[in-house]
Amino acid sequence: MSEDDERQQCPPSDLEFVSNKARNCNATGSGSGHPELQSVYLDQVLENVLENVLHFLTSKRDRNAASLVCKSWYRVEALTRSELFIGNCYAVSPARATARFARVRALHLKGKPRFADFNLMPPDWGAHFNPWALAMAKAYPWLEKVNLKRMSVTDDDLATLAELFLGFKELVLVCCDGFGTSGLAIFVNKCRQLKVLDLIESEVSDDESDWISCFPEGESHLESLIFDCVECHINFEALERLVARSPLLKKLRLNRYVSIGQLYHLMIRAPQLTHLGTGSFSPSEIAGQGDQEPDYVNAFAACKSLVCLSGFREIIPDYLPAIYIVCANLTSLNFSYANITAEQLKPIISKCHKLQVFWVLDSICDEGLQAVAATCKELRELRVFPVDAREDSDGPVSEVGLQAISEGCRKLQSILYFCQRMTNTAVIAMSKNCPDLVVFRLCIMGRHRADHVTGEPMDDGFGAIVMNCKKLTRLAVSGLLTDKAFDYIGRHGKLVRTLSVAFSGDSDMALKYVLEGCPQLQKLEIRDSPFGDAALRSGLHHYYSMRFLWMSSCRLTRHGCQEIARAMPRLVVEVIRSADEEEMDDAVEILYMYRSLVGPRTDTPKFVTIL
Amino acid sequence: MKVNYDNGLNLKATELRLGLPGSDEPEKQTTPRPNKRTISEISSSDVTDDGNDDHQDSAPPAKEQVVGWPPIRSYRKNCVQDTGGYVKVSVDGAAYLRKIDLKIYRNYPQLLEALENMFKLTIGAYTEREGYNGSEYAPTYEDKDGDWMLVGDVPWEMFISSCMRLRIMKGSEARGLGCV
Numbered sequence: 064m065s066e067d068d069e070r071q072q073c074p075p076s077d078l079e080f081v082s083n084k085a086r087n088c089n090a091t092g093s094g095s096g097h098p099e100l101q102s103v104y105l106d107q108v109l110e111n112v113l114e115n116v117l118h119f120l121t122s123k124r125d126r127n128a129a130s131l132v133c134k135s136w137y138r139v140e141a142l143t144r145s146e147l148f149i150g151n152c153y154a155v156s157p158a159r160a161t162a163r164f165a166r167v168r169a170l171h172l173k174g175k176p177r178f179a180d181f182n183l184m185p186p187d188w189g190a191h192f193n194p195w196a197l198a199m200a201k202a203y204p205w206l207e208k209v210n211l212k213r214m215s216v217t218d219d220d221l222a223t224l225a226e227l228f229l230g231f232k233e234l235v236l237v238c239c240d241g242f243g244t245s246g247l248a249i250f251v252n253k254c255r256q257l258k259v260l261d262l263i264e265s266e267v268s269d270d271e272s273d274w275i276s277c278f279p280e281g282e283s284h285l286e287s288l289i290f291d292c293v294e295c296h297i298n299f300e301a302l303e304r305l306v307a308r309s310p311l312l313k314k315l316r317l318n319r320y321v322s323i324g325q326l327y328h329l330m331i332r333a334p335q336l337t338h339l340g341t342g343s344f345s346p347s348e349i350a351g352q353g354d355q356e357p358d359y360v361n362a363f364a365a366c367k368s369l370v371c372l373s374g375f376r377e378i379i380p381d382y383l384p385a386i387y388i389v390c391a392n393l394t395s396l397n398f399s400y401a402n403i404t405a406e407q408l409k410p411i412i413s414k415c416h417k418l419q420v421f422w423v424l425d426s427i428c429d430e431g432l433q434a435v436a437a438t439c440k441e442l443r444e445l446r447v448f449p450v451d452a453r454e455d456s457d458g459p460v461s462e463v464g465l466q467a468i469s470e471g472c473r474k475l476q477s478i479l480y481f482c483q484r485m486t487n488t489a490v491i492a493m494s495k496n497c498p499d500l501v502v503f504r505l506c507i508m509g510r511h512r513a514d515h516v517t518g519e520p521m522d523d524g525f526g527a528i529v530m531n532c533k534k535l536t537r538l539a540v541s542g543l544l545t546d547k548a549f550d551y552i553g554r555h556g557k558l559v560r561t562l563s564v565a566f567s568g569d570s571d572m573a574l575k576y577v578l579e580g581c582p583q584l585q586k587l588e589i590r591d592s593p594f595g596d597a598a599l600r601s602g603l604h605h606y607y608s609m610r611f612l613w614m615s616s617c618r619l620t621r622h623g624c625q626e627i628a629r630a631m632p633r634l635v636v637e638v639i640r641s642a643d644e645e646e647m648d649d650a651v652e653i654l655y656m657y658r659s660l661v662g663p664r665t666d667t668p669k670f671v672t673i674l
Numbered sequence: 675m676k677v678n679y680d681n682g683l684n685l686k687a688t689e690l691r692l693g694l695p696g697s698d699e700p701e702k703q704t705t706p707r708p709n710k711r712t713i714s715e716i717s718s719s720d721v722t723d724d725g726n727d728d729h730q731d732s733a734p735p736a737k738e739q740v741v742g743w744p745p746i747r748s749y750r751k752n753c754v755q756d757t758g759g760y761v762k763v764s765v766d767g768a769a770y771l772r773k774i775d776l777k778i779y780r781n782y783p784q785l786l787e788a789l790e791n792m793f794k795l796t797i798g799a800y801t802e803r804e805g806y807n808g809s810e811y812a813p814t815y816e817d818k819d820g821d822w823m824l825v826g827d828v829p830w831e832m833f834i835s836s837c838m839r840l841r842i843m844k845g846s847e848a849r850g851l852g853c854v
Binding site: 181319345563 | 740741742743744745746747748749750751753754835
């Protein structure tokens with residue numbers, strides 16, 4: 064492509080101001096002229112070319128790499144990055160982010176560490192969205208999308224998003240808290256271009272505000288409305304009217320306060336749905352009192368595009384046959400709130416030939432998993448949750464189910480499996496049968512539980528996983544594990560980025576193996592394992608490459624952590640106590656440390672000390 | 675209707691505890707504490723290189739549940755509680771609790787009759803307006819949201835799907851409920 068052609072091209076609208084620069088140089092530099100001006104002109108053209116090219120680069124990893132090539136590339140990349148992903152909201156400040164990136168349209172932010180989900184940390188630790196909301200309002204008034212995970216969002220923040228960003232289109236809140244239905248009411252009312260409102264596993268307080276009624280009248284742009292985690296009654300009539308005037312709605316996930324009768328009415332109005340969360344899937348009052356039951360089969364039959372089904376929050380299994388007709392097209396089925404038996408599952412799963420994602424409760428037992436293995440040859444992701452989440456309960460699923468899945472679902476990429484008992488044999492089988500595994504999370508709920516057939520530790524099973532599954536990037540271990548298991552991980556888990564450890568290992572060596580052996584390790588979360596200061600020291604060479612390290616109820620001392628803090632100035636080392644404890648002894652209950660460009664945060668609560 | 679899934683584990687439905695029936699322990703602290711143990715405790719209990727020790731059998735019966743283990747979010751735990759139909763029943767003044775299987779009853783009169791037989795007491799008639807006013811005892815239950823409700827207000831199906839445990843209160847205490 065000649066330089067003349069380049070000038071003629073019409074650049075994308077957000078590259079206009081750079082083109083102006085190029086045009087100014089052209090006037091003086093075309094054809095002959097001073098060599099200096101000519102080289103400046105060439106530089107501008109090259110930058111222009113680069114902008115056009117980088118415009119198409121979407122992967123954040125590719126963009127990060129591109130920005131390191133040279134200053135010119137750094138500059139251009141910063142101008143063209145439209146989706147900003149920040150994996151730890153404290154790694155960088157809003158000011159720095161907005162200073163570097165000029166044209167952000169979408170922001171994706173993550174806050175609290177995952178173990179906060181399990182009440183391992185007192186509430187109000189931080190991760191407030193507020194400073195980001197305010198900074199974005201000034202820097203990116205054209206912002207369209209915000210995706211937050213484990214952040215604290217207030218009603219005021221929701222109001223800010225709706226009022227200060229005129230073209231705001233998509234809000235996704237995953238595992239967030241701090242807001243309520245009154246915040247939602249303001250948000251949906253003021254956000255006139257809203258396409259997506261996805262509230263996923265978030266805690267929404269019931270301010271008794273009828274937020275569904277607050278969507279503006281007239282045709283809506285809604286494409287996705289997910290509120291299955293909202294634990295309060297909603298105004299059904301208003302919801303029905305909203306669905307009726309949302310012709311573009313493709314994803315609708317209802318909460319458990321929507322009865323099956325109400326579901327029927329919504330489905331009739333929205334046969335174009337592709338993703339449906341069915342709400343309670345039971346009648347609001349006892350059925351069969353002389354009222355005609357709606358034709359649920361008909362309603363499902365009308366939804367010819369349905370590929371993803373979830374909900375079933377208070378399921379009455381008698382109604383399950385209604386979904387038979389959509390099973391053949393389903394790629395995703397979430398039964399993880401439905402306490403159903405193997406017998407109730409079989410007629411459904413036997414029709415789900417295209418299923419790729421399946422979430423379920425262990426109430427289906429090993430027998431149910433065998434049925435899954437028999438039909439779901441395309442399965443990529445399986446999650447088996449426990450009905451009874453205690454350590455000493457009976458386990459309806461075991462190594463039998465795991466083995467069956469490994470034999471039937473060869474394309475499996477991701478598994479999360481809760482059980483009470485397991486064997487190395489089954490885990491080894493899975494490592495060989497499912498070579499595409501990227502995520503392997505096995506939770507043997509009894510702490511320190513050995514292979515229940517041989518009595519051996521589970522070292523060999525997990526060893527086989529890291530050895531045979533060459534694409535593995537995420538691993539969660541459990542059961543009785545010695546240092547040997549971690550030796551295997553360090554030796555073979557070369558691509559592992561996320562590792563979860565609980566009640567495992569014998570000594571510091573275990574942690575050493577991992578920190579020294581896993582070059583890609585980014586997120587390491589450890590609880591209740593006998594690792595101390597010496598082990599912590601062995602990771603000094605690697606901590607700047609990691610997003611975070613979490614260690615709770617281990618053997619760390621304050622002065623051990625202090626040493627790390629001193630050795631690594633760009634690391635923020637937080638020591639977290641439980642909320643009602645005084646700062647006292649040298650033992651560190653929770654260590655949470657992460658790299659940061661901006662030093663210690665200024666919003667720490669009383670129970671956090673930054674070393 | 676706030677779901678209390680921020681208060682540590684909701685173990686009330688399934689907890690093992692010693693104590694007179696009806697003597698509810700105060701709610702667990704709202705601020706969850708990490709499982710604080712001294713270093714010596716950790717070293718003696720967590721190091722398990724002993725292949726001879728079968729941990730499954732050696733667990734003491736009243737094993738304390740550890741915070742945040744297994745790693746299931748409280749929300750999920752609260753949504754999917756399964757007692758298999760069995761719920762604990764406590765009676766004010768009785769020395770220990772009993773368990774009944776709600777699944778075997780089809781309606782309220784059957785349930786109340788069974789309770790009267792089991793505990794040798796009279797519960798009397800339910801009216802929407804007065805509850806069990808006039809009876810010596812009033813049956814109450816704890817629902818999924820953690821609230822204590824009067825038995826009989828909601829349709830039977832709804833009751834059995836939301837009842838986590840029963841408490842038969844002495845009339846004198848229950849009078850407050852009936853008058854509402």
